[in-house]
């Protein structure tokens with residue numbers, strides 16, 4: 001029958017492993033959630049740019065049509081001007097003014113089209129970068145999701161094994177020891193620690209030599225660190241990885 005000190009050392013080791021597993025798994029779902037938000041955000045940016053590009057295309061189509069209309073109108077006016085149908089100078093001048101107006105409008109539209117061409121090219125460049133950012137986020141998310149699902153199933157077996165080992169230990173451990181251990185666990189995750197070179201390995205304060213002697217002579221008495229309150233056990237009870245599994 002193992003002593004309470006031995007059992008507490010094993011329990012401390014199992015709980016450390018379980019805590020590590022929780023931490024590992026605990027971070028991943030959070031990371032996945034964060035990446036999902038990032039992906040949504042990047043998709044929104046892509047959609048915004050696509051919309052801006054559609055608008056600019058629509059604008060350019062409209063402007064090109066107007067340009068064509070003005071060109072048609074100008075050639076018609078020129079035909080009228082030189083057809084011999086113009087009755088007087090005033091009418092001729094009026095047509096000339098209209099043609100001038102049309103020409104200045106055409107110049108203005110052509111300038112706007114040239115500017116919008118630059119804007120369009122910039123937007124295409126932006127869209128390309130945004131798409132690659134989006135793909136990058138998507139790949140990252142996929143990777144984390146894969147990790148999470150493989151880790152969950154991997155951990156599942158290990159978790160079950162540790163839980164059953166823990167249960168077996170608790171069944172043998174004195175009830176007051178377990179209660180004290182759990183109480184300390186609420187403020188120190190490592191509630192039971194070994195003595196290393198005469199010091200508490202939880203808070204590194206020195207253990208009085210007399211207490212160290214008592215620990216050796218009274219193997220079934222509970223000793224706690226005066227400084228941090230953790231349960232102490234001799235270093236030779238410390239569990240190495242291969243012993244447990």
Ligand SMILES: [Zn+2]
Pocket residue numbers: 200201202203204205225226227228229230
């Ligand atoms: Zn301590």
